[in-house]
Amino acid sequence: MTSPKNDHSNITRFQLRSLDELAQRPKHLQPPLMHGIINAAEITVIRADAGVETSPFMYLLGRSLATNSDLGPFVTAGAVDVLLLDSSGHAAADAAFLHVLQQYDRDWTCADTQKHLTVYHRHHEKDSAVYLDTLEGRNALRETLLARPHTKVVILDDLESWLAPKRDRRDDNVNLEWVLEDLSKRNIALVVFDHATKAGDRFCGQFLAHTTNLIRLTPDSCAPTEIGGGFNIVRNKLGLSDKLPAKIQWWWAVVDGEFKTGWEWRDPESELSAKEIAIAERRIQVCNMAAQGMKQKEIVLALGIPQYTVSRDLAGAAKGAPGPRRSEVITKPLSSGGETGLH
Structure with a gap:
């Protein structure tokens, strides 16, 4: 048992004396994989409001991490292996967007994407519903990661779809924390998309290490819905050194036969209708x-x-x-x- 005096020394050693010191002190153990939004070896939850379609952002996030291509103002720190888990296969909107990517987006079809991005579609593989909080799901994820030992990011398309419903819970269910520990031991970041569900509430309350790891996607009335789509990205700033705005308008569109993404930081006084x-x-x-x-x-x-x-x-x-x-x-x-x- 340590001395109370030693405990006091350990506490006071980490006290901060100024805001400048706070700004300079790192909040995360490793450099980010994508500055301002995705931290290495940590959990990031991206929660979407009602009516916000997350698939375009999810696919482009995976592509950007795999090809070392920036996503709007969010700068990548190098190409990494990404495993994207899609729970239900392609809905009509997903299929249409992927068709756009395959036809117009050079990065989606480039060799780096094929090399570093693995997309698993549970529906297309005709697999039964495998949940991560079951022994079967945990083992399946382990085997996949063993086959791709350099994986640095796992993306879940919909948190609730990867957790066993109460009615389906069996004796082989495992603690979700064990699955997260498996990822942590491998130094893998987990990015979870959630549509403001109760499961998401519980997950955030239990597992999020920093409020900066919570991103919200909210509707944007000015998104180009006729030729693409978009939404607001709302995040908590990482500290005084974080120069990116807390709210960014992100969009995608096909213009003159080219796939484009864009972002805006709008001045409310000059925003047009x-x-x-x-x-x-x-x-x-x-x-x-x-x-x-x-x-x-x-x-x-x-x-x-x-x-x-x-x-x-x-x-x-x-x-x-x-x-x-x-x-x-x-x-x-x-x-x-x-x-x-x-x-």
Whole structure:
């Protein structure tokens, strides 16, 4: 048993004397895998509000970590092996998005993605429901990681789908903490997506080491839903040295046959209306359809807009002014306090 005097020395040794010292003191044991959002060998929970589709961000997060490509303002620290566990296979929205990635996103089809990103679809493999808090699920994950010994990130698409329902609990159920210890011993980061479920509440309360490891995805009324999608990324800043904003608007779209993602840090005083954003999206759609060989009458029928609107949009494009880009529409220039990014 240690002396109370020694305990007192250990406590006072870690006391902080100033905010500057607090800012400089590291909160995490290892450098981040993706600055501002994913920490190495730690648990990160990404919780989505109702109506927010998480699959696009999940797939792009896995791709970015596997290819060392930044995701908006979040900078990667090198390519790592990623295991992405999809519980239910592709819903219609997932299939459509993956088709977009395969057709337009060079990073998704590149050799690095194929080498470093492994995607397991429980539904496509025709496996019975295997839960991580059962002996069968724990052993299956262990075997997968043994086959991929360099894995540094495991991503779960939906926390609740990977935990055994109470009605299905059997004698071989294991403590979820044991599974997390398996990952920790291998120095593997766990990224969990959750749709604001009670299971997510319990998980966060029990296993999250830092509030900075909790990310929220909230609806964004200005997301380009007609040609892509998006949402707000809300996070807790990592400290005084963290220069990224706490709330970032992230989006993806197909523009002129190219897959693009972008992000904005909007100045509330200069934020334009959702109607103005819709106009910019419509102009892009009209130009894309015309480039595909569609006639104006066909575009009118497809979009349900007047003939003169189509003619005006195409005339503007012919003059070299097809309308402002999304990053220009939504934000002020950098010098005015906003920040944008487009990849």
